[in-house]
Amino acid sequence: MTVKIAGLSLANPVMPASGCFGYGEEYAPFFDLSRLGAVVVKGTTAEPCAGNPPPRLAETTGGMLNAIGLQNPGAAAAREKIVALQQWSVPVIVNVSGHSAAQYRAVIEVLDDLSALAAYEINISCPNVKAGGMAFGTDPAVVAALVRELRCATKKPLIIKLSPNVTDVTAIARAAAEGGADALSLINTLLGMAIDIERRRPVLANLTGGLSGPAIKPVALRMVWQVTSAVEIPVIGMGGITNARDAIEFLMAGASAVAIGAANFTNPLVCPETVEGIRSYLAENGFASVREIVGLAKKEWQK
Amino acid sequence: MLKLHTLKIIKQEPVAPGYQRLTLARGIAAQAGQFVQVRASETFDPFLRRPISVHDAAEDRLVLLYRTVGRGTALLAAKKAGETLDLLGPLGSSFPLTDRAQAVVVAGGIGAAPLYYLLRTLKRAGKQVSFFYGARTEAELLLREEYRALATNYSEATDDGSAGSRALVTDLAAPAIASLDATVYACGPSPMLKEVARLADYYGRSCFVSLEAQLACGVGACLGCVVPVRGQEKYRRVCVDGPVFAAGEVFFC
Ligand SMILES: Cc1cc2nc3c(=O)[nH]c(=O)nc-3n(C[C@H](O)[C@H](O)[C@H](O)COP(=O)(O)OP(=O)(O)OC[C@H]3O[C@@H](n4cnc5c(N)ncnc54)[C@H](O)[C@@H]3O)c2cc1C
Ligand SMILES: Cc1cc2nc3c(=O)[nH]c(=O)nc-3n(C[C@H](O)[C@H](O)[C@H](O)COP(=O)(O)O)c2cc1C
Ligand code: FES
Numbered sequence: 001m002t003v004k005i006a007g008l009s010l011a012n013p014v015m016p017a018s019g020c021f022g023y024g025e026e027y028a029p030f031f032d033l034s035r036l037g038a039v040v041v042k043g044t045t046a047e048p049c050a051g052n053p054p055p056r057l058a059e060t061t062g063g064m065l066n067a068i069g070l071q072n073p074g075a076a077a078a079r080e081k082i083v084a085l086q087q088w089s090v091p092v093i094v095n096v097s098g099h100s101a102a103q104y105r106a107v108i109e110v111l112d113d114l115s116a117l118a119a120y121e122i123n124i125s126c127p128n129v130k131a132g133g134m135a136f137g138t139d140p141a142v143v144a145a146l147v148r149e150l151r152c153a154t155k156k157p158l159i160i161k162l163s164p165n166v167t168d169v170t171a172i173a174r175a176a177a178e179g180g181a182d183a184l185s186l187i188n189t190l191l192g193m194a195i196d197i198e199r200r201r202p203v204l205a206n207l208t209g210g211l212s213g214p215a216i217k218p219v220a221l222r223m224v225w226q227v228t229s230a231v232e233i234p235v236i237g238m239g240g241i242t243n244a245r246d247a248i249e250f251l252m253a254g255a256s257a258v259a260i261g262a263a264n265f266t267n268p269l270v271c272p273e274t275v276e277g278i279r280s281y282l283a284e285n286g287f288a289s290v291r292e293i294v295g296l297a298k299k300e301w302q303k
Numbered sequence: 304m305l306k307l308h309t310l311k312i313i314k315q316e317p318v319a320p321g322y323q324r325l326t327l328a329r330g331i332a333a334q335a336g337q338f339v340q341v342r343a344s345e346t347f348d349p350f351l352r353r354p355i356s357v358h359d360a361a362e363d364r365l366v367l368l369y370r371t372v373g374r375g376t377a378l379l380a381a382k383k384a385g386e387t388l389d390l391l392g393p394l395g396s397s398f399p400l401t402d403r404a405q406a407v408v409v410a411g412g413i414g415a416a417p418l419y420y421l422l423r424t425l426k427r428a429g430k431q432v433s434f435f436y437g438a439r440t441e442a443e444l445l446l447r448e449e450y451r452a453l454a455t456n457y458s459e460a461t462d463d464g465s466a467g468s469r470a471l472v473t474d475l476a477a478p479a480i481a482s483l484d485a486t487v488y489a490c491g492p493s494p495m496l497k498e499v500a501r502l503a504d505y506y507g508r509s510c511f512v513s514l515e516a517q518l519a520c521g522v523g524a525c526l527g528c529v530v531p532v533r534g535q536e537k538y539r540r541v542c543v544d545g546p547v548f549a550a551g552e553v554f555f556c
Contacts, residue, residue, distance in 0.1 A: 022524035029305050042526075050536050057517045057527035059351050064519060071526045071538065213350050242347050265520040266342065266352055268307060268391065 001279060003037070003257050003290050005234045006157035006182035008091050008118055010037035010257060013290050014247065014275045017238050017261035018043055018095035018121060018161070019068065023081035024088070030268040033088040035275060037257060041082065043097040043123050046106035048074035058194040058203040063213025063240070064262055065192050067206035070097050075110035083116050091118035093159065101149050108153045119156055122147070125163030125188035137163035137188075140175035147179025159236065162186040162227070164216075169223050170230035177231040185236035185259065186227060187220045212262040214240045221253050228254025228295060242270065244277020251278075251290065252297035305394065305522070306331070309387050310365065315380070318368070319442050322413070323380050324358070327365040331393050333357040335420040336513060336547040339367070339392030340521040343378040353379065354518050354542075356417035356490075357393065368416040368445065394521050396547045398511055400424070401486040405431045407508075408454075409476045409499050411491020412438050415445060417513055418490055422453035431455045433479045437472025437491070441465035473498040481506050487550075489513070500550035510550035516541040 001012040015038040016027070023041045024033055033039060051071025058065040072078065078094070085092045094117055098104040104122060111117055124146065125137040136142055143160070150158055160176040162169060164187040173184055189210025194203040220239025228235050237255030241247050242263040250258045263270045278290065287293055314326035331339070340352035353375040358368035371380050382388060398421050406425050410418045415436060425432050434454035438444045439462045447466075451457045459467025460475045468475055473495055480487055480502045489499040490513040503510030516528040521542045529538035530545070530553050539545065539553070 020520075020525060026520070026522045026524040030307060050538060051526060051529070053531065054529050054538070055517055056529065057519050057525075059349065059517070062348065063350055066519070066525070066527055068526050071529070214347055262350070262519070263347070265525060266347060266350060268522070 001275070001290055005236065005256055006119055006159055008038070008157060010091060012037040012275045013251065013257035013278070014271055015040050015093070015236070015257065015259050016264055016271055017259035018123065020261040020264050023078070024085050025081070027264065027268055031272050033085070034090050035272045036090050037275075038091040038093050038118065039085055039088070040093045040095055040121060040259060041078070041085075042072050043070050043095045044072050044075055044078045044107055045070055045097050046075055046103050046110070048072070048077065053205045055203060055205055056209070058209065060192070060194060060211065060213075060215065062215035063211055065194055065204060065209035065211055066189070067204045067209035069206065075107045079111060079114060082111070082114055086116040092116055093119045093121050095121045095123050095161070097123045101146050104146065104150060105153050108150065112154050112156065117156065119159055119182075120154065121159040121161050121185055122150060123161045123188070125161055125165070137172065138166050140171045143172055144175040144179040147176050147181050151180035157182040159183040159185050161188055163188050164219060164223055164239075165191050170226050173227040173231050177233050181233060183234045183236060184227060184231065185238065187216070187223050187239045190216050190219065212239070214242055216240045217246060221249055224250055224255050225253040225298070229298070241274070242267070244274045244281060247274050247278055248281055248293065251293050252295070254295040254298055256294055305392065308390050308392070310390060312382055312384050312386050312388055314384055315382060318445050321371050322443075322445055323369055323371065324446075325367045325369070325379070325388075327367075327388060328363070329365065330360055330362045331365055333360045333365065333393035334397035335424045336397035336417055337393040337395050338417070338546060339365075339390040340394060340518070341367075341379060342389040343375040349375050351519055352391065352521060354521060356513070357420055358416045359420050359423065368413070368419070370413045391521060395542055396545055398424070398488055398513075398547050400428055401509060403430075403484060403486045405433070405483050405485035407433045407435070407476060407479045407483060407485045407487045409435045409472055409487070409489040409491065409495070410437065411472055411495040412443060414489075414491030414495075414513070415450065416490075418488070419446070419450065419453070421488060422450065426453050433483065433485070434458070435460065435472050435476040435479070436467075437461070437475070437495070439463065471495075471498075473502065477502055480508060487511070496550070497554055500554040503550060511547050512550045512553070513546045514541050514548060514553065515546065518542050
């Protein structure tokens with residue numbers, strides 16, 4: 001079940017997606033977190049961030065919209081929570097957010113000495129922060145420059161998280177790879193909105209929010225297929241995964257590992273269940289390792 | 304402890320048109336004011352769990368009282384005795400008991416659901432309880448006799464005057480809040496809660512309100528369910544910091 005990503009060796013290819021698992025502590029009552037391939041923690045900014053005013057959530061057909069606005073305690077306070085995760089001896093990936101290159105660097109400066117921190121996932125794609133995030137994620141030149149700058153700021157692996165809200169995701173992926181990214185993760189949420197017809201106004205105080213859940217899976221899968229065809233570096237695939245079948249689709253599309261987001265809310269055991277489901281699939285179909293199914297659908301398609 | 308449970312349904316009763324009482328076969332050590340996140344469907348449609356308050360609880364029993372408003376609660380209402388229900392809980396904060404010997408409890412509509420267990424808890428603790436029960440109409444004063452039996456003083460208000468006083472339940476409760484050296488508890492629509500909080504603040508009573516919000520995870524992980532903290536640029540989560548809050552913390556009085 002082991003996979004290698006960005007120089008990290010993961011016991012299995014399944015991890016919770018950023019923002020959907022807090023700093024791990026909320027889900028520790030449900031299962032042994034060491035059963036995860038890695039833990040990806042909430043988007044962390046240099047300074048504490050209060051987040052957006054409520055309402056922040058709307059349920060939609062096959063998913064949900066969120067406009068959390070990166071509420072987090074800030075990098076200094078996050079240190080303790082990251083260290084606390086060490087008790088599970090599972091690699092911790094810290095999702096980093098900011099409004100400027102300097103802010104991303106500031107987070108890295110505060111956290112870089114933590115041995116518990118295995119890699120950074122650089123969120124250049126958050127749709128809910130008005131001034132920043134997305135602007136980075138939509139321009140290839142800006143992405144390449146940002147990654148290059150962060151590459152100089154740390155020796156730890158850099159995973160760049162891509163936005164689906166672009167015309168050509170492969171252009172951004174190539175830019176991140178050229179800038180020196182060790183891996184990519186995709187997709188972040190798709191920009192959407194909802195209207196309450198009784199109150200006759202938008203549901204979310206932020207007007208727009210990020211769509212996640214089963215509704216976005218076909219889009220995510222297509223982007224993972226395209227990106228893994230365009231770049232050599234490994235990809236962590238996510239978007240709408242709710243079980244092992246979904247996860248295996250992403251692996252077959254070319255992802256080297258998968259992340260599960262909103263489905264944790266409905267089924268707190270979705271991550272360990274997905275690990276077990278992949279394990280049985282491999283055993284039942286005579287595969288010796290996860291690696292054998294990575295990109296398998298592509299190979300079949302090219303025949 | 305917070306856990307994922309699969310509980311057997313032993314009773315599913317309509318208590319009024321559109322309102323159901325669901326009894327489950329095992330307790331989950333819940334306290335008054337806490338809630339559970341119910342999975343209405345085995346599929347991911349609807350996508351999220353539904354939060355429902357603990358209406359009553361014992362070692363061998365967990366009771367929910369709910370109003371059918373949409374798809375999730377309709378699916379829940381369609382479940383029959385003998386089937387099982389997947390739920391997460393107990394979740395959130397509970398109504399604290401104070402050193403006051405008296406309590407004023409104010410319910411608005413389905414907001415009465417968690418207050419039943421509170422009334423039982425207060426009674427067991429030997430408190431004198433004045434209970435004010437408001438609803439749109441008589442039919443929505445659910446389980447009146449059961450609530451009445453738990454209160455020292457019991458009053459009703461309806462919007463249409465079909466039962467009790469034709470008044471706002473807050474107007475009915477105001478004299479008690481003014482005159483009794485009591486702790487005030489409330490659950491109901493937000494304008495009602497604000498008025499109860501205002502009265503309690505004015506007369507210097509400590510007051511606890513149970514709030515609602517759209518939830519996703521229910522366990523504090525997604526940060527989606529927040530309410531602003533009074534006077535601060537800060538938010539608190541309804542699912543773990545609440546649903547029961549000290550009124551002064553969440554309302555501008
Ligand atoms: C902590 C907490 C505790 C709760 N406890 C209880 C409880 O004990 N009992 C209980 O009944 N509910 C309770 N609720 C509310 C309950 O969770 C919602 O009613 C439920 O999630 C609705 O799900 P649904 O799928 O049936 O409706 P959805 O399809 O999700 O949509 C219903 C929403 O649309 C609106 N709506 C739809 N139809 C109507 C209608 N006919 N009239 C008015 N509004 C309508 C409502 O605003 C409602 O929120 C609680 C909520 C929270 C946060
Ligand atoms: C409530 C919520 C909060 C999120 N917060 C973050 C975040 O802080 N940083 C980030 O990169 N992605 C964040 N995401 C995006 C997820 O990590 C994931 O990319 C996306 O939800 C798609 O996966 P899913 O469909 O499995 O949820 C968040 C998603 C949700 C639902
Ligand atoms: S519902 Fe997720 S934090 Fe409250």
